[in-house]
Amino acid sequence: MDVLKELQPEAYKVLIDQNTMVMKDGALSTKIKELMAVSLSVAVRCEPCLKVHIQRAIKAGATNPEIAEALAVATLMCGGPAYVWSKKTIDEEIKI
Numbered sequence: 001m002d003v004l005k006e007l008q009p010e011a012y013k014v015l016i017d018q019n020t021m022v023m024k025d026g027a028l029s030t031k032i033k034e035l036m037a038v039s040l041s042v043a044v045r046c047e048p049c050l051k052v053h054i055q056r057a058i059k060a061g062a063t064n065p066e067i068a069e070a071l072a073v074a075t076l077m078c079g080g081p082a083y084v085w086s087k088k089t090i091d092e093e094i095k096i
Helices: 003-007 009-023 030-043 047-059 064-094
Strands: none
Touching: 003 009, 009 030, 030 047, 030 064, 047 064
């Protein structure tokens, strides 16, 4: 059972309507938005989201190299900030 859909149909409709509005072509193409969603899915570690957005990115015309590049950006932004965020504390604690 989809609890939100069944018990909160108005809230579910708002979510679906927002998805439709946000992901359509605008200043950014749907393809670019889906590639962004691929990266964000990695960042928030949502495997079902990642699967859906990869499929939607392909449907919007994304190539395998573009998807791979989106994943590389996600890896950079998930790994790099962890380093930057922790560096000061690590340096203070191990006295480099």
